[in-house]
Amino acid sequence: MQSTRPTVEANSAEPPAGRLAIEAENVHVTYADGTEAVRGVDLTVGAGEFFGFLGPNGAGKTTTIKTLVTLLDPTRGSVRIDGYDTTDESQAVRESIGYMAQETSVDEELTARENVRYTCEVYGVPKGARDDRIAELLELVGLDDVTDQRAETFSGGMKKRLDAATVLVHRPPVVFLDEPTTGLDPEARLRFWEYLQSINDRGTTVFLTTQYLEEVDRLCDRLALLQDGEVVTTDTPAALKSAVGGDVLDVTLVDAADTERATRAVYRSDAFDAATVEPTDDGLAITAENVREGINELFRALDAAGVAVTGFDVRSPTLDDVFLRLTDDELESDGDDATRKLEVAR
Numbered sequence: 382m383q384s385t386r387p388t389v390e391a392n393s394a395e396p397p398a399g400r401l402a403i404e405a406e407n408v409h410v411t412y413a414d415g416t417e418a419v420r421g422v423d424l425t426v427g428a429g430e431f432f433g434f435l436g437p438n439g440a441g442k443t444t445t446i447k448t449l450v451t452l453l454d455p456t457r458g459s460v461r462i463d464g465y466d467t468t469d470e471s472q473a474v475r476e477s478i479g480y481m482a483q484e485t486s487v488d489e490e491l492t493a494r495e496n497v498r499y500t501c502e503v504y505g506v507p508k509g510a511r512d513d514r515i516a517e518l519l520e521l522v523g524l525d526d527v528t529d530q531r532a533e534t535f536s537g538g539m540k541k542r543l544d545a546a547t548v549l550v551h552r553p554p555v556v557f558l559d560e561p562t563t564g565l566d567p568e569a570r571l572r573f574w575e576y577l578q579s580i581n582d583r584g585t586t587v588f589l590t591t592q593y594l595e596e597v598d599r600l601c602d603r604l605a606l607l608q609d610g611e612v613v614t615t616d617t618p619a620a621l622k623s624a625v626g627g628d629v630l631d632v633t634l635v636d637a638a639d640t641e642r643a644t645r646a647v648y649r650s651d652a653f654d655a656a657t658v659e660p661t662d663d664g665l666a667i668t669a670e671n672v673r674e675g676i677n678e679l680f681r682a683l684d685a686a687g688v689a690v691t692g693f694d695v696r697s698p699t700l701d702d703v704f705l706r707l708t709d710d711e712l713e714s715d716g717d718d719a720t721r722k723l724e725v726a727r
């Protein structure tokens with residue numbers, strides 16, 4: 382059996398026609414110690430889009446977002462936000478954006494209302510408009526019943542929502558959020574997603590960096606996947622998932638230590654015309670066209686190899702599969718990993 386790795390075509394999805402909120406061209410950022418954190422990033426995000434910026438730890442997400450919000454100048458390349466150049470027109474850019482950094486900027490000693498009021502003052506929101514603006518934003522993020530409680534009594538999720546309210550006080554058309562849901566429990570994350578959805582529904586462009594594939598799948602119109610400072614692909618979640626091709630068969634093994642032996646058995650068998658096999662926490666994920674038709678043959682092959690199976694499930698590809706595929710392709714160009722992969726495939 383031949384192993385094929387369908388590649389996901391890079392940069393195939395364009396932003397919707399109309400005004401662009403973010404235009405990054407060939408952006409490079411090299412830190413003073415020589416670290417090339419961002420290496421030629423191109424991004425175009427349309428006004429009103431919800432755009433996900435995904436990548437593993439250290440991929441360069443924070444460095445890129447800091448460049449987009451004028452906190453860092455690109456070493457090479459250019460960025461325009463809402464039509465303004467981040468280097469030459471940085472003040473106009475700052476007035477057009479809200480930026481929520483990874484660390485919350487909430488003042489714990491102040492109440493929710495005082496926090497938002499303080500930010501209104503900083504951004505010069507007219508005095509007469511402040512009360513309405515504060516009430517509107519605290520309602521938007523679901524903190525209207527705790528407006529007069531000090532932030533130190535809030536949960537992590539509530540502090541994040543308060544922080545998110547403060548970045549909107551000047552009604553910016555574009556907001557940047559750097560991993561806003563990291564560390565939140567599932568319920569708090571869900572609440573936060575609702576909030577993000579509602580600010581996007583108001584027409585605000587949202588640029589969200591995250592490590593959570595599910596988050597991107599649920600919220601984003603399009604996403605870019607960043608790896609080692611480079612954009613590996615840009616597309617809609619649906620297009621990326623369908624580009625994986627076929628369905629996924631998850632196989633759970635009695636002993637997870639058998640994964641490599643099982644992978645070899647799958648590749649050697651005639652179960653599928655073409656398949657990719659990825660290790661999972663408790664077994665294998667096999668992706669192939671007509672994956673159901675190969676199940677019997679697969680189990681015979683695993684049995685012959687002495688690999689015991691506890692269960693299986695056929696499902697549609699998720700973004701995790703896309704991510705595994707793309708990062709795997711990347712690994713394959715690396716000498717040691719290419720060797721390891723070949724050994725497994727043999």
Ligand SMILES: Nc1ncnc2c1ncn2[C@@H]1O[C@H](COP(=O)(O)OP(=O)(O)OP(=O)(O)O)[C@@H](O)[C@H]1O
Pocket residue numbers: 412413414416417418436437438439440441442443444445
């Ligand atoms: N001030 C700095 N000086 C030198 N190198 C840096 C600096 N900040 C970040 N880096 C390096 O640049 C690379 C990209 O880091 P960055 O924080 O942008 O990635 P990230 O994708 O946001 O990661 P994380 O998800 O962990 O926040 C990493 O190798 C990091 O160690």
